[in-house]
Amino acid sequence: MSEKQKCAISPQRAEDFPEWYQQIIRAADLAENSEVRGCMVIKPWGYALWERMQAELDRMFKETGHRNAYFPLFIPLSYLEKEAAHVEGFAKECAVVTHHRLEAKDGKLVPSGELTEPLVVRPTSETIIGAAYARWVKSWRDLPILLNQWANVVRWEMRPRLFLRTAEFLWQEGHTAHETREEAEIETMKMLRVYETFARDFLALPVLTGEKSESERFPGALRTYCIEAMVQDRKAIQAGTSHFLGQNFSKAAGIQFQGRDGSLQHAWTTSWGVSTRLIGTLIMAHSDDDGLMMPPRIAHTHVVILPITPKEDSKAAVLEAAESLAQAIRATTFHGSAVSVEVDTRDLGGGVKSWEYIKKGVPIRLEIGPRDLAQGTAALSRRDHPHKDKEFLPVADIPSRIAGILDEIQSALLARATSFRDTHLRRLDTKEEFYAFFTPANAEKPEAHGGFALTHWNGSAAVEEQVKNDLKVTIRCIPFEGSAEPGVCPFSGEPSQQRVVWAKSY
RNA sequence: CGGGCCGUGGCUCAGCUUGGUAGAGCGCCUCGUUCGGGACGAGGAGGCCGCGGGUUCGAAUCCCGCCGGCCCGACCA
Structure with a gap:
């Protein structure tokens, strides 16, 4: 490339x-x-x-x-x-x-x-x-x-x-x-x-x-x-x-x-x-524009270790250090099970291997090379952080820190998804607002638009049908919590007992 | 199942209008130099051009039929 x-x-x-x-x-x-x-x-x-x-x-x-x-x-x-x-x-x-x-x-x-x-x-x-x-x-x-x-x-x-x-x-x-x-x-x-x-x-x-x-x-x-x-x-x-x-x-x-x-x-x-x-x-x-992102608690591989072996004379020592680090991490647990670690010893050069695991969404990447051997360190990268971010940590500290970092990644993904969802969840009270919310600026090639609309509904299937025909928007659910309040269905002008969640859907 | 577009190495596509025995980039394989962020050089493998029929001396190219894919509609975890 x-x-x-x-x-x-x-x-x-x-x-x-x-x-x-x-x-x-x-x-x-x-x-x-x-x-x-x-x-x-x-x-x-x-x-x-x-x-x-x-x-x-x-x-x-x-x-x-x-x-x-x-x-x-x-x-x-x-x-x-x-x-x-x-x-x-x-x-x-x-x-x-x-x-x-x-x-x-x-x-x-x-x-x-x-x-x-x-x-x-x-x-x-x-x-x-x-x-x-x-x-x-x-x-x-x-x-x-x-x-x-x-x-x-x-x-x-x-x-x-x-x-x-x-x-x-x-x-x-x-x-x-x-x-x-x-x-x-x-x-x-x-x-x-x-x-x-x-x-x-x-x-x-x-x-x-x-x-x-x-x-x-x-x-x-x-x-x-x-x-x-x-x-x-x-x-x-x-x-x-x-x-x-x-x-x-x-x-x-x-x-x-x-x-x-x-x-x-x-x-x-x-x-x-x-x-x-x-x-x-x-x-x-x-996932992001670099590939999949597996939440740690559902990831089948938590950590991948990438030995850096530029020179023949240090190769054996690096591989041994990588394997020994893998063993030490496998001996730790994450929510009751052993942390799952892969060591990729394939003879591939450059960042090719790193990128493969970024694309595959492995939560933690660890690089260990000749320089680390001398300093007793390894470089740790998190999938939820920019791919160039790298933290050199003492090898001895790494095993005990993995579970904590995995938890941090898990929380970060949930927080990010929650914030995204909340940003695009609106309480909409008029038909005009509602139609504007769900109409893309570019009809030819619709950009990301809309979201979840919490809007009153009179309970009639005819209204659902109309909205679906106009906008391809349907009622996703009548939520259990926090939506019961008297109001007016903006589509029919009739009374409504609660807001329901409207959205375009898969 | 209706409307539109498209089928050419693994992937993305050029070639088709004007028929003459198939190309590029990426990927893959080998060797070497590399390797701490998608490396470089040299060499190489790989294609009944979606399928079937027709026209023709000759079809990826023209004609007919079929199959498959994508997008839009209807349907859906």
Whole structure:
């Protein structure tokens, strides 16, 4: 590269956010598009992030009394037909298996052996899990059932984007059945809070919590709650959902039990999930024009040590010092687990290696070279600081300081994201302000604009529809806290009980 | 699924209008000098020009069909 590049990623966020997003994924080697339309290959660096998310969430699910199970990928078509709203919500995006055999014909393989009943590749598992629960539940003593499954699901999306919207994606879906309505409602809220906590403490994402309006509700649910994050183009992204399904699915599947009073009752069910979309959210929330930035608590690699070996005669000593430093750091812990350290001994020159780890978002880089050997130091760089900043520290002090620095980085990312979100969250009271807020100056190539608008709403779907048509802005959630106050819906002029969160969204 | 644009080494693209057997930059490999911030030199590998058919002595180039991608709409975790 003959000319100096200021940033590793081109284009920059401000120039072309969607393209920047794709370049981050490429530069950090997270994933790539597959030859199968709409599907992605998640590469090791990206999959490791998912494994970290799985590990922490799985722990949190178990701590709240859930266990894992696994249900079939294929769902009988007839199951999907049982819940009317559910069918309507998912039918259009279902992949359907109609045959079970291939036969060679004219040198080609053609499907044969048509199934008597087509099988749907699960877009979600309420129906087939409901059928199992119906078999398992006889008595109030069989409840609650608190299960989760880690699985892939397929939704035949028309416009895929890596991690954000793909035909196949990975997720977890919790499915619970309860004796009473109240118990199920508590469960729904409890798991929403788990997601909120996870997003804040591990992903360093401040999220808004609230309920979805009817038009955004999960097909078949009585209520859908969500966590909504803001990413750096100021759009909202639904990062997790928790649904109170009432008795809709238990009536459809026949989940019945004999209650304490001897009467036959339908169970109350919930479902809740987060997906690999969290990776996309993480990227869009924290990355900068030099690449990915992994919050330390979700990073699979906390520290990378880069030995500087310019001269053959000192090489062995430098490598030994690097390895010994790695061992000392691995012996320390960060939130209960060993700090994860990589030593990159590849024979690559210059800043190439440094830049690779900047792009990949490793929180801490340590350089150790011949000069350090003499002085007993190593150079420490933080991913959340400008990439040229480097602090020379006594090697002996480094291991004990790593966990503290990781915590600082974690806090810095959360603080930065929170400040960004708050800067772009407005209380807007007139239609004019609202429309101005969500209208880009350059319609041809919209710049980052808008944000979250806290604006009154009369509760009508017609208003939502109008705003969506005009601005592509939707209600992201009806927040739980701090929004209940009488006012006037600026779109209809009608009275409103509270402000709701409006935004453009992914 | 509707409208627009586009498919040429791994990536970004030139070549196509006016048919004559394929190029550049980056990346990759080897060797050497380098290495504390994307280094330099020399050499090298890699392409049924998206697929199928047609026109032609001859097609990346012209014609037809299909497939795929991107953007905009509808839909969505």
